[in-house]
Amino acid sequence: MGEFQGRTIPELRIAQSADGVVTMTLDRPEKKNAVTLAMWRQIAATVDALNKDETARVIVLCGAGTDFCAGADIGEFAELRRDAGTARAYEDANSAAFAALRACRLPVIASISGVCFGGGFGLAAACDIRLGATGAVFAVPAARLGLAYPADAMADIVAACGPQMARYLSFSGARLPAEAAHEAGFLLELLTDKAALDDRTNEIARAIAGNAPLSVGASKASIRAALSGRDDDLARARTLGDATFDSADYAEGRAAFLERRPPRFIGR
Structure with missing residues (x-):
């Protein structure tokens, strides 16, 4: 625990x-x-x-x-x-x-x-x-x-x-x-x-x-931006979305898919 x-x-x-x-x-x-x-x-x-x-x-x-x-x-x-x-x-x-x-x-x-x-x-x-x-x-x-x-x-x-x-x-x-x-x-x-x-x-x-925390966080930000339409929310969602592609979790997700195993996400 x-x-x-x-x-x-x-x-x-x-x-x-x-x-x-x-x-x-x-x-x-x-x-x-x-x-x-x-x-x-x-x-x-x-x-x-x-x-x-x-x-x-x-x-x-x-x-x-x-x-x-x-x-x-x-x-x-x-x-x-x-x-x-x-x-x-x-x-x-x-x-x-x-x-x-x-x-x-x-x-x-x-x-x-x-x-x-x-x-x-x-x-x-x-x-x-x-x-x-x-x-x-x-x-x-x-x-x-x-x-x-x-x-x-x-x-x-x-x-x-x-x-x-x-x-x-x-x-x-x-x-x-x-x-x-x-x-x-x-x-x-x-x-x-x-x-x-x-x-x-x-x-x-x-x-x-069990899912990638950065991806989940980016999705939450994108949904909030879609609902609010605010420029600052849209900018934050864009920044968080971009960050997922540079993350270790993105590499892990691709590797786990190709290796047919469960991914081990760390939130970075």
Whole structure:
């Protein structure tokens, strides 16, 4: 087993396997894994640290127990999100968490069971791949709380499930069953139960971890550039793509193909 070397907090557990699969678990099951301000900050810090860790290949984001995440911890709002000024500071922290997942060089898989509400929905939307279990429930309940989502989080939601579904969820506050989330494209796959979800998540994560990291990172950057259309994203994708052709992994991939053996990629 690998070992994450960065700092963390008890409410965010990190486990790293020998093949580079990093599992990041929101660990407040008694609160349906509602995210505190400290957790928002730690998510961003942890992903940033993993982004620099050459042994990490893929991140799995999940919740402890039966639920993914009930969203931000409303119990903190009276103090930390009580008006526009405090809300802006609070949203800087959760926006940083979303941005860290979105911009991380590593693919991020959200493994979702139970509730996936509010900020939890935002975290899942910022991930690259989302898998769900039957019985999972999704909601964007901002209108029922009288607050607004950060624009960057809403952009992730639009990209993940389409503008019409984003409007419906955010305007109505309705709860969406897993089957509808799958039909909308928010979920890549819908599994029969939590055990099947865990197995399939591990299968996909290990498949990604076994591929060339530079190639996977370049693909993630290219997809982001295709979605954003930004010149800086396009330039970054081009640079990362060019780098794959000068890498030892490209030579290894060609050699392994010709020798009919599994490749051994090192990420360089």
